Each structure stands twice: as C-alpha cells, then as structure tokens.
Amino acid sequence: MIAKNKDFLSSVVWGAVALAFTWGGLQLGVGSLHRPGPGFIPAMIGVLLFLLSAALLLITLLQGKNEQAKVVLWKEKGSWKKILSSFITLLFYLILLNPLGYLVTTFLFLTYLIRFVSGKGWWLALGIAILTSGASYLLFAIGLEVRLPQGIIRLN
Amino acid sequence: MESLSGLMYGLSIAFQPGNLFFCFLGCVVGTLIGVLPGIGPTGTLALLLPITFHLPSSTAIIMLSGIYYGAMYGGSTTSILVNIPGEAASLVTCLDGYQMARQGRGGPALGIAAIGSFIAGTLSVIALMFLAPALASFALHFSSPEYAAIIIFGLTLISFLGSGSKLKAFMMGGVGLLLGTIGSDPVESVDRFTFGSFFLLDGVGLIPLIMGLFGISEIFLNLEEEEFRTILKEKIKNLFPNGKEWLESAWPMVRGTLIGLFMGIIPGGNAIIAATMSYAVEKRVSKHPEKFGTGVIEGVAGPESANNAAAAGSFIPLLSLGIPTNAVMGLLLAALMLHGIIPGPLLISRHPDLFWSVIASMYIGNVMLLALNLPLIGLWVQILKVPYAYLFPFLFLFCLLGSFSLKNTIFDIAVMIFFGGVGFLLKKFEYEATPLIFAFLLGPMFEEHFRRSLIMSYGGFSTFLERPIAAVFVLATGIVLLSPLFWRVKHKRSEQ
Numbered sequence: 001m002i003a004k005n006k007d008f009l010s011s012v013v014w015g016a017v018a019l020a021f022t023w024g025g026l027q028l029g030v031g032s033l034h035r036p037g038p039g040f041i042p043a044m045i046g047v048l049l050f051l052l053s054a055a056l057l058l059i060t061l062l063q064g065k066n067e068q069a070k071v072v073l074w075k076e077k078g079s080w081k082k083i084l085s086s087f088i089t090l091l092f093y094l095i096l097l098n099p100l101g102y103l104v105t106t107f108l109f110l111t112y113l114i115r116f117v118s119g120k121g122w123w124l125a126l127g128i129a130i131l132t133s134g135a136s137y138l139l140f141a142i143g144l145e146v147r148l149p150q151g152i153i154r155l156n
Numbered sequence: 157m158e159s160l161s162g163l164m165y166g167l168s169i170a171f172q173p174g175n176l177f178f179c180f181l182g183c184v185v186g187t188l189i190g191v192l193p194g195i196g197p198t199g200t201l202a203l204l205l206p207i208t209f210h211l212p213s214s215t216a217i218i219m220l221s222g223i224y225y226g227a228m229y230g231g232s233t234t235s236i237l238v239n240i241p242g243e244a245a246s247l248v249t250c251l252d253g254y255q256m257a258r259q260g261r262g263g264p265a266l267g268i269a270a271i272g273s274f275i276a277g278t279l280s281v282i283a284l285m286f287l288a289p290a291l292a293s294f295a296l297h298f299s300s301p302e303y304a305a306i307i308i309f310g311l312t313l314i315s316f317l318g319s320g321s322k323l324k325a326f327m328m329g330g331v332g333l334l335l336g337t338i339g340s341d342p343v344e345s346v347d348r349f350t351f352g353s354f355f356l357l358d359g360v361g362l363i364p365l366i367m368g369l370f371g372i373s374e375i376f377l378n379l380e381e382e383e384f385r386t387i388l389k390e391k392i393k394n395l396f397p398n399g400k401e402w403l404e405s406a407w408p409m410v411r412g413t414l415i416g417l418f419m420g421i422i423p424g425g426n427a428i429i430a431a432t433m434s435y436a437v438e439k440r441v442s443k444h445p446e447k448f449g450t451g452v453i454e455g456v457a458g459p460e461s462a463n464n465a466a467a468a469g470s471f472i473p474l475l476s477l478g479i480p481t482n483a484v485m486g487l488l489l490a491a492l493m494l495h496g497i498i499p500g501p502l503l504i505s506r507h508p509d510l511f512w513s514v515i516a517s518m519y520i521g522n523v524m525l526l527a528l529n530l531p532l533i534g535l536w537v538q539i540l541k542v543p544y545a546y547l548f549p550f551l552f553l554f555c556l557l558g559s560f561s562l563k564n565t566i567f568d569i570a571v572m573i574f575f576g577g578v579g580f581l582l583k584k585f586e587y588e589a590t591p592l593i594f595a596f597l598l599g600p601m602f603e604e605h606f607r608r609s610l611i612m613s614y615g616g617f618s619t620f621l622e623r624p625i626a627a628v629f630v631l632a633t634g635i636v637l638l639s640p641l642f643w644r645v646k647h648k649r650s651e652q
Binding site: 009 | 210323324326327330331333334337341343344346348349372375376379380545546548549550552553556557560561564566569570573576577580584585586587599603606607610611613614615616617
C-alpha cells in the first residue's frame with residue numbers, strides 16, 4: 001500500500017510543514033521587493049519546500065509499488081524496545097529534573113538504563129549510578145560552577 | 157613577515173600551561189572518539205561544546221579543534237585493526253589497511269597513517285596560516301550581495317555533495333532555513349513563529365538542536381546495533397614502514413594533502429569526501445590498480461593524509477570569512493558565537509590572540525598526536541573492548557547536562573529530545589541532517605544579507621549579477637544546479 005512508502009509519508013509531512021510556514025509568512029507580511037518584510041523568507045522558502053515535497057510525492061507515485069521503500073523503523077525485531085524505553089526515560093528525566101533535583105534524577109535515570117535497557121545486574125547499576133551522579137555533580141556543579149537543580153536534596 | 161610574527165605571538169599564548177593542557181586533553185579525547193566506533197567528532201563536539209562555555213574563548217577553541225583533528229588520527233586505528241571505521245572519514249582506510257594488518261603489516265600501516273596525518277596536518281596548518289589572513293583581507297571588500305551569493309552557493313553545494321538523494325538534501329535545506337526563521341527577525345526585530353513562548357524568542361537553540369540531531373539520535377541508532385568486534389590477535393610489531401613503503405607512500409601523501417586541503421575549503425567538502433577522493437585518485441594513478449584492496453600502502457597513506465588536511469583546511473573559510481563548510485565547523489561557529497566572538501573577515505584583526513593561538517596549538521597538537529598515536533596504540537586497542545551497553549548512559553547524561561547548562565532551562569532539554577527523535581526518524585526515512593544544520597546556521601545570515609541587498613538596490617535583483625564577485629557565485633550556483641542535466645546529455649551521447 002502506498003501509504004506505507006517512506007517517501008510518500010515524508011513528502012506529505014514536509015509539504016504540510018511547508019504550507020504552515022508559508023501561511024505564517026503571509027500573515028507576518030511579505031512586504032515588497034524593495035522592502036522585504038519579516039514574512040518574505042518564510043513564505044518564499046515555504047513555497048520552495050512545498051514544490052520540492054510535491055516533486056518527491058510525484059516521483060514516488062510514478063514509481064509505483066516499491067518494496068524496498070517500505071517504512072522499516074527497526075533494524076531487528078525487539079530493538080525498538082531499547083530505543084523506546086530510552087526515549088521515555090529521557091522524557092522522565094526532563095519532567096523530574098526540577099522537582100527532584102539533579103542528584104536524585106540522575107541516579108534514577110542511570111540505574112534504570114543500566115539495569116533495564118543494558119540488562120546488567122542491580123549492584124552494578126546502583127553502583128555506577130551512585131558514583132556517576134556524585135562525580136558528575138562534583139565536576140559540574142562545584143568544579144565548573146554550573147547551577148544544577150537542587151530539588152529534594154538541598155546541598156547549599 | 158606578518159604571518160611569522162603572528163605565529164610567534166600565537167605560540168606564546170599556546171604554550172601557556174592552561175592552553176597546553178586543554179590542547180592535550182582535546183587531542184586525547186579526539187583520539188579516543190576516533191578510535192571508538194559509533195561516536196564521531198560531530199557528536200562529541202556537540203556534547204562538549206556547552207562545557208567549554210566556562211573556559212576562556214581561545215582555550216575552548218583550542219580544545220575543540222584538538223578533538224576534531226585528533227579524531228582524524230584515531231579513526232585509522234580501528235579501521236586497520238578491526239575493519240570498522242572509528243569514524244566515517246577512515247572508512248576507506250579499512251579497505252587496504254585491514255588487509256595489511258591481516259598480512260602482518262599492521263604496524264607499518266598504523267605508522268604510515270600516523271605519519272601521513274602528521275605531515276598533512278602540519279602542511280595544512282601552514283596553508284591556513286597564510287591563506288586565512290589573505291582571504292580575510294580580500295573579503296573586506298564584500299558587502300551584502302556578495303555574502304548572500306556565497307551563502308547560497310555554499311548551501312547549494314552542501315546539498316549537492318551529500319551522499320543521498322539530492323532532492324531530499326535540498327528539502328532538508330529548506331526545513332533548516334524555515335527553522336532558522338523562528339525567533340526574532342534579523343532585520344526588523346519582529347517575533348516570528350514564537351507562539352508567545354518566552355523561550356523561543358531567541359529561536360530554536362542551536363546547541364540543543366545539534367545535540368539532538370547528531371548526539372541523541374546517534375545514540376538511538378547505535379542502540380540498535382549488535383557489536384561484533386574481533387580485534388586482530390596478531391601482535392603489532394615494528395611501527396615503522398620500511399624504505400620501500402616510505403617511497404611508495406611519499407607521493408600519495410602529497411596528493412592526499414592537496415586533495416584534502418581543497419576539499420576542506422569548499423563548502424560541503426569534508427574529510428570523508430577528501431579521503432574517498434584520495435583513494436580513487438591513488439587507484440587511478442597507480443601502476444598496479446588491481447592490487448588496491450589487497451593491502452597496498454598507498455591506499456592508507458593517501459586517504460589518511462587527505463582527511464587530516466581537510467580537517468585543517470576547513471578552518472580556513474571559518475576563520476577568514478566566518479562561513480562554516482562542514483558540520484564540525486558549524487559547531488565551532490556556534491562555539492565562537494557562544495563566547496561572544498563574531499565570525500567574519502574581521503575576526504583575525506579583532507581577535508588575533510584567538511586566531512594565532514589556535515594556529516599555534518594546531519602545530520603543537522599535531523606533534524602531540526603523533527606521540528599519542530604511535531606508542532600508545534596498545535592502549536587504544538584495549539579501550540575498544542568497552543561495551544556500548546556501559547557507554548551510552550553516560551553519553552545520554554552528557555547530552556542532558558550539556559543542553560541544560562547553557563541557559564539553565566529544561567526547555568533546551570525538551571528541544572534536544574524532540575530533535576533527537578526527529579534525527580532518528582530522518583535517518584530511517586533516508587534524509588541527511590547536515591544540510592538542515594547548515595541551512596539553520598546560515599539562514600539568518602543569508603536572510604539579513606539578502607534583504608539588505610534588496611533594500612540597498614531598491615528591489616533590484618540585478619544587483620546580484622551586476623557586482624562581479626556576487627555574479628561569479630550566482631553563476632557557480634547555476635552551474636552546480638544544472639550539472640545533472642549536463643551529465644545526462646553526455647551519457648546519452650556516449651550511448652549512441
């Protein structure tokens with residue numbers, strides 16, 4: 001089915017992005033040739049990108065069925081688990097960093113990754129997590145004087 | 157002579173203990189990531205860039221540069237010993253280097269790679285020393301139309317020289333340009349596409365964007381791979397090539413250096429293309445081309461010289477014109493801006509301490525790297541054995557810390573994660589991220605110059621063709637864009 005084709009999907013997505021920026025550019029005001037406005041470049045490039053996306057779409061449709069271009073997001077069966085859990089872990093880091101603070105969040109983050117994504121044992125995971133959180137805090141917060149969120153452990 | 161006195165000045169700064177230390181650190185880190193497959197100079201620079209914010213500007217650039225050309229040295233080690241390129245520019249070195257190793261000549265292969273890298277690196281720094289100031293003073297005659305034309309030429313060439321579909325590369329350029337419009341309009345200071353967000357007023361952060369597209373997505377992609385590494389068991393004897401091998405390598409090193417220098421200077425050219433071209437050239441001019449791929453030393457000497465020359469050469473347009481010609485230079489541009497240094501033809505005259513100390517430290521760095529890469533090869537081989545499963549959590553942490561520490565806001569982390577996902581999808585859907593980054597970096601510059609040109613000429617597009625320098629670049633752009641048609645016609649004729 002054509003909708004599963006990589007280039008079909010991506011050309012539609014980029015075409016939509018292009019339209020969005022073109023519309024936005026027109027709203028901002030394109031100005032005139034001797035006084036181009038803020039919307040000039042967004043609209044112009046938006047149109048260009050739209051045309052390029054349309055070209056890609058056209059080429060894809062003309063090529064017809066192409067098994068090789070099917071969307072294959074994962075190289076092997078099951079590798080998506082590692083990637084997805086890493087991604088979600090990153091999101092959790094983002095959410096928990098300010099409320100829980102750098103030390104706790106980093107500790108939880110590393111423990112989870114080493115234990116559940118890398119598949120190593122609990123002792124190893126906890127050990128590496130504690131050492132790294134502590135060492136990195138020393139290096140960055142104290143050594144390089146970067147302000148890291150304190151969260152629930154107040155060290156100052 | 158001005159260049160020599162500048163060099164003396166630079167050496168006096170480069171030899172300060174702090175700068176020596178960070179130069180060494182950069183070289184060590186560079187060699188390390190060059191040796192380790194899966195992490196390259198682009199990703200590493202993206203990771204370490206925010207940290208260098210806390211260092212003085214010259215020191216920061218010295219260290220970051222050391223990482224870049226250091227990686228060109230380290231990459232050959234894994235290529236020769238394990239048949240896996242440590243980083244992309246060393247891919248061609250696998251072809252003959254690994255074969256040489258299998259024949260017990262791994263030592264000379266490594267030796268020639270290191271020596272070729274040293275010679276090429278040093279010669280290119282000499283070229284940099286003389287060419288950059290000359291180019292900068294020439295560029296002082298440039299005004300907005302010239303800059304607009306050069307940038308368009310550069311962007312076109314970058315999209316063209318990519319390895320995948322050119323149409324898709326241009327699309328990525330378009331996306332990058334559009335992303336660059338988010339934030340404040342460079343000419344009239346109007347907010348664009350910010351949706352009232354305070355964080356988007358400055359636009360999408362360059363560092364989080366790069367760290368996401370090149371750092372985080374790279375880690376995701378590596379998580380998929382199963383690593384099968386069989387490191388050659390043969391002991392590495394004698395690192396020095398014998399007399400015959402020296403003779404055979406001499407001209408390839410010279411040719412490699414020239415090719416690399418040229419590819420480093422032109423936009424879109426980079427160490428990978430330089431190395432590949434050098435291999436192709438050596439095969440062409442060789443008296444025994446059929447032997448390539450079986451373990452000929454020319455196949456190592458040429459490409460390894462070329463990639464180092466390209467690395468040094470790419471500094472020329474960055475330091476003299478303020479125009480980055482590949483992704484790593486783009487990151488250095490970001491680093492300069494982070495330190496409040498405005499790149500452009502005036503950089504050398506306004507910040508001679510920066511320019512000359514970076515040049516001086518490149519000489520020093522090349523010597524350090526020769527010392528690091530010859531005797532310490534055994535050490536690097538040991539490091540190859542660290543499994544990625546242990547490495548990647550640290551890489552993630554680096555990225556998170558790095559992007560947060562810039563402005564102390566989790567918004568930057570969010571941007572980074574978002575573009576990490578985007579970068580991953582781009583790879584899967586067969587798009588290249590490089591044109592996007594370039595267009596994003598150069599877009600605001602381009603827009604400013606383009607709109608100014610039109611304002612100055614009262615809307616006349618002819619200004620781009622009337623001014624000679626600008627016209628040259630516009631024509632060059634046209635030639636590049638039309639070249640596929642030319643090849644198609646030629647192909648049809650030869651078929652008849």
